Amino acid sequence: MKTAIIIGAGPGNGVEISKRFGKEGFQIVCAARTQETLAAVVTELKEHGVEAVGVECDASRRTDIASLVEWTKEQYGQVDVLVYNASILHQSSVLDVSAEQITKEFEIDVLGALDAAQLVAPDMVERKDGAILITGGGAGIHAIKSLPGLSIGKAGVRQLTHMLHDTLKENNVYVGTVTIAGEVKRGTALDPANVAEAFYTLYSNRTDVEKVLSAE
Incomplete structure (x- = not known):
């Protein structure tokens, strides 16, 4: 049986991605x-x-992610798929938001994803098999002025995904991102189940680095 870690396994995208895999x-x-x-x-x-x-895992702490990965390997042998779905939302003006708030969101959106990838990649490279999937956001392409931290974070994690993809593909380790361009809401085009299906399609096809999902 293959094993998937879902970091950010909440009641929306997280639970549906978990169901799909x-x-x-x-x-x-x-x-x-x-x-x-x-x-x-x-x-x-x-x-x-x-x-x-x-x-339990706080994605802003590398030690938490390291413990999660090690525990999973001890229990199930290896990590076949890592899904990084952690994020936070904080509304503010770019002129009012504090550096501390931007840092907090960057730690979750980007550094947590980097830490997780660095922790699972060596075993995947050694096996020449595995996948790392990251939840992106349309704010990383077109900034949302009321969400400066999210916009900066999603822009950063989008570039991180592309770098990881280009670095790991020669070892048959797939990295991809689903960029969600809009509000996730059940019963719409951006239903969490549709997001989950996009993740699994990327994983199955292992070709495209990015899939953009829009509300239209």
Whole structure:
């Protein structure tokens, strides 16, 4: 059985991505900051017949991510797929937002993704197999003036994804991003289930580095 870690396994995209990979027989390791979130997500996954466990993890802390990766390897042997879905939203004007707030969001959006990739990549390179998938946002292409931290973070993680893709492809390790250009909302084109399907399509095809999903 292959194993997938979902960092940022919340009730929207996170749980649907988990379901989609679980449907294909993956053991799912859900990672989130609180036990309350994890308990709800794991319960929902198990109700859908998905093998899942929850592990507390603060994506802004490399030590937390390292512990998560090591625990997963001890329990299941290896990490076949890493999905980095962590992000935070903070509305502000670019003239008012503090450097501390921008730093906090950058740590989650970009540095957490970098840490996670660096921690799983060596084993994937050695096996010449594996995939790293990252949730992007349309704000990284067209900035949203009320979300300066998110816009800067998603621009950074988009470039990070492209660099990881170009660096790891020669070792048969796939890296890709789903760029969500709009508000994720159930019953729309940006339903979390559609986001999850886009992730699995990228993983299955292993060709395109980026898939842009829009509300239209």
